[in-house]
Amino acid sequence: MKKIAILASLLVSLGLYGTAAFAEITGTSHDLTSNTTLLTNAGNTEICAYCHTPHDASTTNTTTPLWNHEDTQATYTMYSSxxxxxxxxxxxxxxxxxxxxxxxxxxxxxxxxxxPSGVNAGQGIFSLGNSLGTDLSNDHPISLTYNAAQDVDFVAPVNSQVNGLQLFGAGGDQVECGTCHSVHDNTNEPFLRMSNAGSALCLACHVK
Ligand code: HEC
Ligand code: HEC
Ligand code: HEC
Ligand code: HEC
Known part of the structure; x- marks a missing residue:
């Protein structure tokens, strides 16, 4: 009995988790299944497949979990100041x-x-309306080692987070796109980790 109860609650929680994750992406611009020019044409309905795969994931981008997208080969101009x-x-x-x-x-x-099963190839180039391009010199710095000891105008991180914003990398100290953006959740548009009303997102790190 006990085992069945545990199993049942496990299934319920798995089910709930699945629905929650799915519901957050569905209908957002990261739900690429809604885009008819993509694999939807080939019958794909798998939302996660554009970014993750359960098997044979990327061996070149191993920092992003079970990554399924082909790497960019571009060279970038980084922010400097x-x-x-x-x-x-x-x-x-x-x-x-x-x-x-x-x-x-x-x-x-x-x-x-x-x-995903049943699909053999992509449908071709799909360029984004809002591409950042390869010149990142006019974008907020990324791949930046967050070190509040180097500048008093910054909030000190706790357990690789600054006011709940995740820092990435082996040392848990890198500001990346995913620090400010939550790729799976568009509650705070555009896919922000927290609302930026009153510049709250900026002030989570910057003491200004
Ligand atoms: C548009 C691309 C994209 C789609 C679609 C996507 N993911 Fe992700 N996912 C990422 C990226 C990028 C990361 C790593 C960055 C981060 O954690 O913010 C990630 C991280 C994760 C993680 C580890 C970190 C965490 O948030 O728990 C899990 C688990 C995950 N994704 C599951 C899923 C599932 C399940 C789906 C489908 C319902 C999905 N993802 C759809 C891009 C995507
Ligand atoms: C599989 C391709 C793919 C990946 C990977 C991906 N995105 Fe997107 N993203 C899109 C598409 C397609 C849109 C739709 C809007 C467009 O065409 O510009 C979009 C939209 C967005 C928007 C909203 C733009 C707007 O004007 O509303 C943000 C913000 C964004 N993505 C951030 C990210 C971040 C941050 C990551 C990594 C953590 C990421 N995306 C990974 C494909 C992707
Ligand atoms: C320091 C925080 C921060 C970082 C890091 C960051 N973004 Fe953003 N991003 C924002 C905010 C805030 C907005 C919304 C701007 C607005 O509404 O005026 C935004 C908007 C966007 C948009 C919508 C279109 C636009 O240009 O406004 C896209 C796409 C996007 N980010 C992608 C990315 C990608 C890809 C990366 C990494 C290369 C990244 N962001 C890194 C904070 C950040
Ligand atoms: C995750 C923490 C974090 C968030 C959130 C964040 N920043 Fe930053 N920002 C940094 C770090 C770290 C630097 C690099 C500071 C340095 O090296 O002196 C930086 C650099 C900058 C710079 C350039 C400073 C220079 O000396 O060239 C500006 C401007 C800036 N941020 C504005 C913003 C704005 C506006 C927002 C909100 C949209 C924002 N930041 C959100 C961490 C953050």
Whole structure:
């Protein structure tokens, strides 16, 4: 009896989890199944498949979990400024590269490593309306080592988070696209980790 009860509650929680994750992406612009020019034409209904695969995931982008999108090969101009105190990488790292594999506009959104069953190939180039391009010098710095000790104008991180905003990388100290954006949840448009009303997102890190 006990075992059955545990199993039942496990199934319920798995079911609930699945529905919740699905519901958050469904209908957002990250629900690429709603885009008829993509794999939907080939009968795909798998929302996650554009970004994740359960098997044979990327061996080149291993920082992004079970990653299924082909890498971008672009070279980027990074942000630079004389008043920058912290260290910025020479090129974007893992999680940001995952975003840029669609958002720099060089790789088709449906260029996957492991196509969902029944689909053999992408439907071709799909360029985003809002591509950032490869010049990131006019975008907020990313692949940046967050070190509040280098600048008093910053909130100190706790357990690799700054006021709940996730820092990435092996050292848990990198500001990446996913620090400000929640790729799965568009509650705070456009896919922000928290509302930026009153510049709250900016003030989560910056003491200004
Ligand atoms: C448009 C691309 C995209 C889609 C679609 C997508 N993901 Fe993700 N996912 C990412 C990226 C990028 C990361 C790593 C960055 C991050 O965690 O913010 C990630 C991280 C994750 C993680 C680990 C971190 C966490 O948030 O728990 C899980 C689990 C996950 N995704 C599950 C899913 C599932 C399940 C689906 C389908 C319902 C899905 N994802 C759809 C891009 C996507
Ligand atoms: C599989 C391709 C893909 C990946 C990977 C992906 N996106 Fe997107 N994203 C899209 C598409 C398609 C749109 C639709 C809007 C458009 O055409 O510009 C979009 C829209 C957005 C928007 C809203 C733009 C707007 O004007 O409303 C944001 C913000 C965004 N993505 C951020 C991210 C971030 C951050 C990541 C990584 C954590 C990411 N995306 C990964 C394909 C992708
Ligand atoms: C420091 C926080 C922060 C980081 C890091 C960040 N973004 Fe954003 N992003 C924002 C905010 C805030 C907005 C909304 C701007 C607005 O509404 O005026 C936004 C808007 C966007 C949009 C919508 C179109 C536009 O240009 O306004 C896209 C697409 C996007 N981000 C993608 C990315 C990608 C890809 C990365 C990594 C290369 C990234 N962002 C890194 C905070 C960030
Ligand atoms: C996750 C934390 C975080 C968030 C959120 C964040 N920033 Fe930053 N920002 C940083 C870090 C770290 C730097 C690099 C500071 C340095 O090296 O001196 C930076 C740099 C900057 C710079 C350039 C400073 C220079 O000296 O060139 C500006 C401007 C800026 N941020 C504005 C914003 C705005 C506006 C927002 C909200 C849309 C925002 N930031 C959100 C962490 C963050």
């Amino acid at each position: 004389p008043s920058l105190d912290m260290t910025i990488a020479v090129s974007p790292a893992g999680v940001s590269l995952a975003c840029l594999s669609c958002h720099d506009g060089t790789v088709a959104a449906d260029q996957l490593l492991n196509f």
